[in-house]
Amino acid sequence: TQLLEQSPQFLSIQEGENLTVYCNSSSVFSSLQWYRQEPGEGPVLLVTVVTGGEVKKLKRLTFQFGDARKDSSLHITAAQPGDTGLYLCAVMEYGNKLVFGAGTILRVKS
Amino acid sequence: SAVISQKPSRDICQRGTSLTIQCQVDSQVTMMFWYRQQPGQSLTLIATANQGSEATYESGFVIDKFPISRPNLTFSTLTVSNMSPEDSSIYLCSVFLRGLNTEAFFGQGTRLTVV
Numbered sequence: 098t099q100l101l102e103q104s105p106q107f108l109s110i111q112e113g114e115n116l117t118v119y120c121n122s123s124s125v126f127s128s129l130q131w132y133r134q135e136p137g138e139g140p141v142l143l144v145t146v147v148t149g150g151e152v153k154k155l156k157r158l159t160f161q162f163g164d165a166r167k168d169s170s171l172h173i174t175a176a177q178p179g180d181t182g183l184y185l186c187a188v189m190e191y192g193n194k195l196v197f198g199a200g201t202i203l204r205v206k207s
Numbered sequence: 208s209a210v211i212s213q214k215p216s217r218d219i220c221q222r223g224t225s226l227t228i229q230c231q232v233d234s235q236v237t238m239m240f241w242y243r244q245q246p247g248q249s250l251t252l253i254a255t256a257n258q259g260s261e262a263t264y265e266s267g268f269v270i271d272k273f274p275i276s277r278p279n280l281t282f283s284t285l286t287v288s289n290m291s292p293e294d295s296s297i298y299l300c301s302v303f304l305r306g307l308n309t310e311a312f313f314g315q316g317t318r319l320t321v322v
Contacts, residue, residue: 130311137216139313141313185250194255195240195252197249
């Protein structure tokens with residue numbers, strides 16, 4: 098069983114559309130991170146959410162941490178081809194281990 | 208932030224051979240992490256490398272197959288030994304920097320193809 102369930106696995110949308118990616122778990126976390134990875138590169142941190150109910154915005158990206166700190170969502174408004182990539186949620190486990198969700202591949206077509 | 212140089216960026220290797228991947232960080236870090244990733248999929252932790260001690264391996268990964276060196280606080284190597292086509296994957300090294308929130312930095316990865 099995956100610690101973090103991420104959905105959808107794959108999204109292919111047109112430029113200008115909105116989308117939401119979900120990251121769910123039955124466990125409670127002190128914090129949760131979202132990373133984006135482009136082909137041929139390592140993942141890059143987008144945001145860390147810490148407080149239940151917290152909402153953070155990064156330009157057209159809106160991140161929310163669930164009230165119970167068990168889930169999170171990433172919403173992209175007016176997606177652009179530059180948003181194309183693999184989106185990963187992640188949490189820190191005991192022993193300083195970063196555990197990732199299965200990932201969502203986003204493709205934005207122009 | 209941390210800048211991580213990983214090499215080689217890609218390689219095609221014959222089965223039965225070994226490949227050593229190098230990871231150089233521009234700052235001193237206690238722990239370095241090695242991950243494996245199938246293209247378009249999530250990252251799986253292979254092991255944690257601490258300077259001055261043996262690496263700690265995750266379930267399903269063993270030292271004989273993935274020996275790791277950590278000679279100092281800025282460098283580590285991962286060797287993929289006696290390779291088979293099932294070892295074809297992307298291998299990434301990573302470090303944490305602790306500030307307000309812990310942030311992981313990654314090398315650009317090594318794309319390995321075993322033929």
